Amino acid sequence: MEILKVQNLCKTYGKGDNQVQALKDVSFTIEKGTFCAIVGESGSGKSTLLNCIGALDTPTSGAIYLDGQDLFSMKEQKRTVFRRQNIGFVFQSFQLITELTVEQNLIFPLLLDYQKPDPHKVDEILEVLGLTERRRHLPGQLSGGQQQRAAIGRALITRPTLILADEPTGNLDSKSSQDVMDLLLKASRLYQQTILMITHNINLTASVDRVLSVTDGILSDLGGVRQ
Secondary structure (H helix, E strand, C coil), rough: EEEEEEEEEEEECCCCCHHHEEEEEEEEEEECCCCCEEEECCCCCHHHHHHHHHCCCCEEEEEEECCCCCHHHHCCCHHHHHHHHHHHECCCCCCCCCCHHHHHHHHHHHHHCCCCHHHHHHHHHHHHHHHHCCCCCCCCCCCCCHHHHHHHHHCCCCCCCEEEEEEECCCCCHHHHHHHHHHHHHHHCCCCCCCEEEEEEEEEEEEECCCEEECCCEEEEEECCCC
């Protein structure tokens, strides 16, 4: 089942001599449950692509369909609500709320939509994350790897249509990086979660289902294990 469709996407910054084409006619689709990595050097356009897919930035032209919904045909308020309910974000800098415990950070997206957290699901995700014993700790009491695991849990709690992971291991050592990758892979398999991750580290793509590459705003499909 096709869950994401990017069609003829272009993004241009600036005007005249200062014009920069960050994305050049990018098109691809992703099936439900796929763990897809986008690789590319700094400045290649991969972050711009992720921001457009996450509706954090507006493309110059082209279309993005998530679960059949055209993101940029929606009015801004509707798109904001749709993004919150259907896209989970994992950032390089964790972006946990420092005054909230691990468990409170985890359920925060549900509370934003006035949903009552299911205690059993919360317990399950904490166990998957390996953070059951840390549920009442504040982010400042956790290691970098533990903070990123909590951030992944926050993205998973709503069972979103798509998780976008922006260099999720960028601030971590090699051991913590592998732990985070293992957790993302586990989430992909356990929950049939669709994940799109950008990284500059090609070594992190060994176990993902599909790899895309962006160079100078042009996307290439490098294939993968499962198609």
